Structures are given as structure tokens and as C-alpha cells.
Amino acid sequence: MTKIRKSFLTKAVSLLLILVMMISIMPFAEISVSAKTSADFSISDNGIAFICAREGFHSNCYKDNTQSSIGYGTKCTGSSVQPHTSGSHSITRERALAEMKSQVDSTYSPRVRCQTTGITMNQTQFDALVSLCYNTGGGTTIISNSPLVKYLRGSYSESQARTAYSCYYVKSGGTTLQGLINRRNAEADLFFSGSSPDPVDFEIDTRYPTPITAYPAANSGKITVYNNSLTAYSQSTRFIAWDDKCTINAIYTNGYCNVTYPSGNSTHTEFVKTSDFIPNGVTPYSWHSNENKNTFIRSDLNSLFGSISSSDYCTIVGKNGNTIQIIYPLDAGGFKLGWVDATVVPASDFPTPMIDTLHHPVTSTHTLPSIRWATLMVKCFLMIDALLLL
Ligand SMILES: [Zn+2]
Numbered sequence: 023m024t025k026i027r028k029s030f031l032t033k034a035v036s037l038l039l040i041l042v043m044m045i046s047i048m049p050f051a052e053i054s055v056s057a058k059t060s061a062d063f064s065i066s067d068n069g070i071a072f073i074c075a076r077e078g079f080h081s082n083c084y085k086d087n088t089q090s091s092i093g094y095g096t097k098c099t100g101s102s103v104q105p106h107t108s109g110s111h112s113i114t115r116e117r118a119l120a121e122m123k124s125q126v127d128s129t130y131s132p133r134v135r136c137q138t139t140g141i142t143m144n145q146t147q148f149d150a151l152v153s154l155c156y157n158t159g160g161g162t163t164i165i166s167n168s169p170l171v172k173y174l175r176g177s178y179s180e181s182q183a184r185t186a187y188s189c190y191y192v193k194s195g196g197t198t199l200q201g202l203i204n205r206r207n208a209e210a211d212l213f214f215s216g217s218s219p220d221p222v223d224f225e226i227d228t229r230y231p232t233p234i235t236a237y238p239a240a241n242s243g244k245i246t247v248y249n250n251s252l253t254a255y256s257q258s259t260r261f262i263a264w265d266d267k268c269t270i271n272a273i274y275t276n277g278y279c280n281v282t283y284p285s286g287n288s289t290h291t292e293f294v295k296t297s298d299f300i301p302n303g304v305t306p307y308s309w310h311s312n313e314n315k316n317t318f319i320r321s322d323l324n325s326l327f328g329s330i331s332s333s334d335y336c337t338i339v340g341k342n343g344n345t346i347q348i349i350y351p352l353d354a355g356g357f358k359l360g361w362v363d364a365t366v367v368p369a370s371d372f373p374t375p376m377i378d379t380l381h382h383p384v385t386s387t388h389t390l391p392s393i394r395w396a397t398l399m400v401k402c403f404l405m406i407d408a409l410l411l412l
Contacts, residue, residue, distance in 0.1 A: 023180060031140050060138040060148055065126050068412025069149030070119075070210060071226055073126070075272035075280060076205050078356055080232050083111045087194070095156070096125055115228055130155040137166035150213035151206045157205060158191045161279050162366055171215050186211050188288065199235070201356065204269055204282045208291040215250070225275045229306040231337060234270040234349055236359035238262060238326075247292040252278065262298075264310045268300065270299060271360065299359060300347060307338045309348065317360030321345040327360040328352075 055203050074094050083090045083098035090105040091099040093113045100111030101126050113121075117340060137160070143151075151165055158164050169186035172178045178186065180206040192202040193356050238245045245262040246254050255261070260270060262283045273296055281299075282291045297303065311330050316367045319325040321342040330336060330350045340347030344364040 030255065035258050057142045058144065059140055059142055063145060063148040064131055065147050065152050066149055068121060069152055071272065076153065076208065077128060077227065079115060079231055094122040096121045126152060130160060133160040134165050137163065138171060139140050141171065143174055146215060147174070147213050150209040161308050164191065176291065197295060204289055207289045208282055211291045227273045227275045229391060230273040230339065231349055231357050232270060232272055234357045234359045236268055236270050236299050238264050238266070238298050240264045241320060245294060245298045247294055248278065249292065260292065262294065264272065266333045302340045302342045304338065304341055309336045309338045311336060315351065315359065315362055317362055319346055319360065321361045323361060328354060328358055342378055395396065
């Protein structure tokens with residue numbers, strides 16, 4: 023009788039031990055399950071980078087509806103007369119970033135918190151809502167009535183929210199703008215991805231102005247796209263066609279860029295090797311054209327893309343034989359990536375030497391620290407031990 027009881031106790035304790043060990047080595051054991059609301063968040067570094075990439079950087083003030091904007095879309099405070107003469111004030115990237123962060127913290131994040139009181143969300147969902155708020159001003163009910171918040175309240179499914187959100191506040195002066203549709207779709211991707219690129223891995227290369235309208239450099243085939251862990255999608259599920267008109271939202275120092283591309287009636291935003299757009303990259307170099315010139319979609323100079331005016335400040339980013347690849351500003355805001363005949367660029371305009379510094383090798387930072395492997399092994403040994411007791 024005593025013997026039976028003892029053996030039963032040993033078995034029970036062993037089973038309990040096994041159960042505890044198994045739970046502790048399961049991956050989900052490390053994920054926090056505590057629910058957070060908007061009150062718990064301020065914008066993340068990734069959220070700031072996301073907004074910067076979509077606003078684009080303007081070193082000079084420009085007319086933005088009724089006000090003058092500068093830098094990453096903040097109001098230019100250079101003079102009380104609004105709007106200012108285009109180009110009458112200038113700002114550095116550092117100063118522009120500081121002003122943008124300060125406005126987000128003092129105005130836009132509080133507006134998001136105020137309109138989403140008590141609603142459970144995660145960091146990327148908060149960041150996406152701040153981007154909407156920064157873009158629209160977030161007045162009174164713009165955030166609380168948004169399809170994304172309706173999803174959080176349970177009134178919409180993900181696909182209903184995505185569909186409704188892709189046409190939410192996409193007009194400027196009565197006209198629907200593709201750039202605003204792209205921005206809403208990118209915000210929805212950020213919102214529903216539940217994760218964001220590690221800002222340490224993805225450092226924006228600030229030498230490239232964004233956002234940039236661009237076509238892939240290839241003249242046939244498909245371009246491979248990558249998720250935010252830089253794992254390639256199978257080309258049978260996701261790809262960019264060679265003739266897709268894309269928007270490059272940000273170019274990173276790791277050799278990849280963030281691209282919005284058409285997919286059916288919608289768009290996707292993923293990562294692409296920068297060399298698929300800038301195949302013969304050179305150290306970016308500021309260049310002031312002195313005459314109006316046509317720009318072309320590819321280096322063969324066959325398809326007209328647009329033009330640069332004599333006053334445009336361009337960035338030379340690549341060279342292929344007798345053609346030069348440039349990023350140049352558009353009157354309506356943003357930039358284009360196009361090619362011009364190299365004969366329009368005097369040799370003296372080039373930096374020397376023209377070295378390809380664009381394509382850095384990518385180093386993985388996603389390996390488990392050895393300490394976690396050691397803990398795992400100890401747990402496994404304990405589990406085997408407990409099993410032997412049975
Ligand atoms: Zn100004």
C-alpha cells in the first residue's frame with residue numbers, strides 16, 4: 023500500500039516536471055500576453071522612419087495646401103507670411119527630423135491616444151495610426167472613425183478594413199491621389215503585419231531623397247521581393263513585374279529598399295534589393311542641371327519618363343556606359359528615378375573616384391544568443407532525467 027502510494031507520487035511529480043519543462047521550452051512561452059492600449063505607447067523608431075520615408079525630405083520650403091512646409095512635412099516657421107516663396111528657407115535633415123519628432127510627440131501621438139482610449143492595440147498598430155494622424159491632421163474623429171480603429175473595435179474584418187482604408191482620406195483638393203492610396207495601403211500593411219523591421223538592421227541611407235517613383239532596371243522578367251526578415255518570397259506568390267510603376271519609400275544602408283508596387287487592384291509594400299532599381303550604383307552625388315533635359319525610364323533611353331528643368335537639384339546615383347541615372351524632384355512633390363544622356367553631364371561634375379558604395383553585404387543578426395541555447399540544453403537534460411524517474 024505504502025509502496026504503491028510512493029510510486030504514484032513519484033510518477034505524479036515526474037509528470038508535473040515534464041509538463042513544466044515542455045511549456046518552458048515552447049517558443050510562445052517568451053511572448054508577453056498582457057494587453058496594452060494606446061495609452062501605453064509612444065511612437066517607435068520604426069514608426070518615425072516609416073513617416074519620414076513617406077513624407078520625403080525637402081531641404082527648402084514648399085507650398086503645401088494653404089501653408090508652407092519644409093523638411094519632413096512640418097510647417098515652415100521661417101516667416102509669418104504664408105505661404106512662403108518656394109525655396110525661401112532651408113533646413114538640415116537633422117533639424118527636420120528633430121522638428122518632426124517633436125510635433126509627433128506633442129501633437130499627433132496625443133490625438134491618437136485621445137481618439138482610441140481603452141482600445142487594445144500593439145506598437146505597429148499605434149505607429150500606423152500616428153502616420154495617418156500626421157498625414158491628415160487627425161481632426162476630431164479622423165482616427166476614431168478610421169477603418170483600422172473599426173477593425174480594433176471588432177466592427178470590421180481585416181479584409182473589410184483594408185478595402186475601406188485604401189480609399190480613406192486619399193483626396194487632396196477634390197482629386198484622388200495615387201500617392202495617398204499607396205500611403206494608406208502601406209499603413210495597413212504596417213498595421214496588420216504585427217511586426218516591423220528592426221531599426222538597427224534597417225538604417226535609412228539619407229543620401230537618397232524619397233519617396234521616388236521608379237521602374238525596375240530590368241527590361242523583362244520578375245523582380246524578387248523580400249519580407250521584413252529579408253526572406254525572399256517565391257516568385258509564384260509575390261513579385262514585381264519589370265514594367266511595374268513602383269514607389270521607393272526608403273533606401274537602406276544594407277543594400278535593400280522599401281518599395282510599394284501594384285498588385286491587382288491594390289498595392290503591396292515589401293523589400294527589394296536596391297540593385298534591382300540602381301544596378302550600377304555610384305556614390306550619390308548632388309548635381310545641378312543647367313538646362314532642361316528629358317529623362318528616360320531605362321538606360322536604353324527608349325521610353326520617355328519626364329524632364330528636369332535647369333533649376334533642378336538632382337542626385338546622381340548610377341552610371342551605365344553613356345547614360346547617367348539620377349533622382350530628381352517633381353513639381354508636385356516627391357522624386358523620380360530616371361536616366362539621362364551622359365553627354366549632358368560634364369565630366370568635371372563627377373566625384374572621383376566613382377566607387378560603388380551602395381551595396382553593402384547583409385549580416386544576419388537573427389541568431390539566438392548562446393546563453394539561450396545553454397538554458398535550452400539544461401532544460402532538455404532535466405526533462406530526460408524526469409522521464410527516467412517514471
Ligand atoms: Zn519657408
